[in-house]
Amino acid sequence: MQGLTATLLRGLWYVALPGAMVRPGAMVTKTLLGEPVLIGRGRDGGVFALRDICPHRGIPLSYGRFDGETVACCYHGWRFDTAGVCREIPSLREDQKVDVERIRCGSYPCVERNGLIWVYFAQAGEAPAGREAGPPAMPVFGDGDAPGAAIMLPFPCSTDHAAFGLMDPTHAAFVHTSWWFKKDPSRLRPKEKAFEPSELGWRMVRHPLPPQNIAYRLLGQNVTTEISYRLPGLRVEEIRGDRHAVVGLTAITPVDAENTEVWQFFWISMGWAGLMRPLIEHLMRVFLDQDRVVVVRQREGLVKAQPRLMLINDADTQARWWMRVKDEWLEAQQAGREFANPLKPMTLRWRS
Ligand code: FES
Ligand SMILES: [Fe+2]
Structure with a gap:
């Protein structure tokens, strides 16, 4: 309390932004709790939050393109779905076996409630549970x-x-x-x-x-x-x-x-x-x-x-x-x- 910094709490839901600020097919990048977070809305209307860093070379995914289903990195075109799972590596040839789906960029639990997009910051990767299973309702x-x-x-x-x-x-x-x-x-x-x-x-x-x-x-x-x-x-x-x-x-x-x-x-x-x-x-x-x-x-x-x-x-x-x-x-x-x-x-x- 005395100084310029505060201890940040985890295991809780945070308001990221109003849902109206993210149209279907759009994405927004934010820094929350010191982490780069990419928030988007799929073509189906659902919201999602990914770690805004490409696991290949670390460039923010937000420089890439989102087609409403997958985000394509701007550097080598790796594609990630809204759960953060890699779906495609364009440079691979047919005989080159890489288990693409084991590559993940990281995602955050993300829900829209009362017109707000809430993101959950886990303590150690755990899913939201107990009294914080969902964000508080108004x-x-x-x-x-x-x-x-x-x-x-x-x-x-x-x-x-x-x-x-x-x-x-x-x-x-x-x-x-x-x-x-x-x-x-x-x-x-x-x-x-x-x-x-x-x-x-x-x-x-x-x-x-x-x-x-x-x-x-x-x-x-x-x-x-x-x-x-x-x-x-x-x-x-x-x-x-x-x-x-x-x-x-x-x-x-x-x-x-x-x-x-x-x-x-x-x-x-x-x-x-x-x-x-x-x-x-x-x-x-x-x-x-x-x-x-x-x-x-x-x-x-x-x-x-x-x-x-x-x-x-x-x-x-x-x-x-x-x-x-x-x-x-x-x-x-x-x-x-x-x-x-x-x-x-x-x-x-x-x-x-
Ligand atoms: S840095 Fe993202 S695909 Fe290579
Ligand atoms: Fe005031």
Whole structure:
């Protein structure tokens, strides 16, 4: 936590990108958890993820061509199917026996759910199983529902500092200052929220939202919210009224130990929200960029002085929980046992 880098967690599903960004027959290359990953969609509509390195001479496969079924390397034309199995080596003559299918470029478990492409990073080549057999499902909305708004900004910070930003209840008055969203830092109000452990993390217990707020009134009566945080860096906010619901997901996906992609998605049950998409995404980007600017400046200090950092009560308690849950994940993996959530229900108090 102190420095520029974070320990990256394996044995978990990560958000790679929205499914809408990969058309059938297309491929996209990304660096995720420090590894080159080629993500594509076959002609049949299914998504896949390969290690973006040709096992022949190491050139990224993404320079090659994808015909909807196999990726052909740009150097000598070796072809790999979407499971990463070599299907053809063009230079071979009929009497030259090479067991082509034993050659593999490496693949990652990859699924599309809730309109997002998720990639599983195994600890040691194992298939996803147990509580991580599949990526987490979003509440309220179905597997096939794509988000109505989606943005990403690259943050030049580790996943730890990106995660701290997500769960930081007291920075808004100082960081998020736009004409349409402004809190007066000299008029902070006391806050008190109940938290409890939940799947691979914790949640802020469901509570009612102020009925006088116009934005919430669009959702109907009795609007409530629940916010959950879980490994490997997902914040899910579910706001529900008796007529409509909005689900927000922020996902922090490590590019490497000191760079992070911060994705933000919204699923919105009001049909007319589709027309507002450009405006909603613009506002999301303005908001998220304020968080990004802070970590750019923070990096300046971390690089210059490698300071020891502080976490104080209760405002930084969730940051501390993040580190505890992460440590437990790593310890459980090392000991080959089940993850046991170390957190207890707790009420946190702060001013914001
Ligand atoms: S380097 Fe890929 S086919 Fe030779
Ligand atoms: Fe923020």
